[in-house]
Amino acid sequence: MPEWRPRNTNRARTLRREATPAERILWEHLSRSQQGAKFSRQMPVGPYYADFLCRELKLVIELDGYSHDVAPERDVVRDQWMKAEGYIVLRFTNADVHENIEGVIKTIRLKIEEMRGS
Template identity: 35%
Template sequence: MDSDNPNNKPRWQTANKNFYKKYKDERKQLKDEMTKAENMLWEKLRNKQLGVKFRRQHIIDFYIPDFVALSIKLIIEVDGKIHQLKKGEDEERTKRLAVIGYKVIRFTNEEVENDIEKVVLKIKKEVDKLTPPNLPKGEEFRT
């Protein structure tokens, strides 16, 4: 059994089947070419440092979010300058992900690069809010 996999579905089943086939190579490229801010944040999220497992560039529905904790349905996005131009698209994406049960929190590259500890503290507060109170520290649960 895979403890960080809600409903014990294969990981690719969080994606739209047709989208996954078309974008799995792009997902790999995004993973291999993370921005400075994404790399900084990944160093703080990886290995269950905040109590849950985060994945990088994991396909969900029609999207490839920067980071996701599947067990608590929390998505973390790190937005560069291009996102200022795509604000409407980002809002639609956030709404769609909320409809399927995900909470999305966003940070700018500058927030991550200039005050990583403040960003991590905000993420930790969300993790704590979304994690059931009886879950032992560092363990996962299934939805």
Template identity: 40%
Template sequence: MEGFLTHEGSVSRARILRRALTPPEARLWVRLRRRALDGLKFRRQHPIGVYVLDFYCVKAMLAVEVDGETHAGRGDHDARRTRWLERQGVSVIRIPAEQVRVNLDAVLTFIASTARDRIRS
């Protein structure tokens, strides 16, 4: 689905964000890139509509958001964003940054399981 609901402003923003991953995002990316997780291809800082997703698996239509300090106080915005993405058929899972720091293997197991379930259905 190349070009699926992209917005030029979000494409430019995604390019900038790719160079500025947070430490938890960078740690997770090392384990998601190059199909390292169950052969699933993930994109980082992927634009859909006006939003830029931390990580996105096209095949599973699954967004993985790492929620850290930048998400504090943004609950309403995140909820609106999730609802919009779900209306587009994209499932969103939110992972606390602290879990990426302390329990990365469990986070990866959860992401892989969720992606497999989405692909099967």
């Protein structure tokens, strides 16, 4: 049986409250299952927090800002862990969200459709 570990819901709550402008914009398009899948924000996934997580499809959406530019090797390790656990990670920059939200949403919607086999 897998070892049970409590989730750090206080940290997740803080991350949701302190969402970046790009995260807030994308959430407007992902909330209420608007893209055909239910997403949650700042969800603990193993030792990490997913910016957006669709549990059903094991789809993680990450938005990369300045902190990701400083230590990109962390993202590589994180993505490898996620992949090993069966998650698919889509990454977008904050600039993508601000400058091309339609393209970001289309990419997410197409990935959802692909994963559903439709």
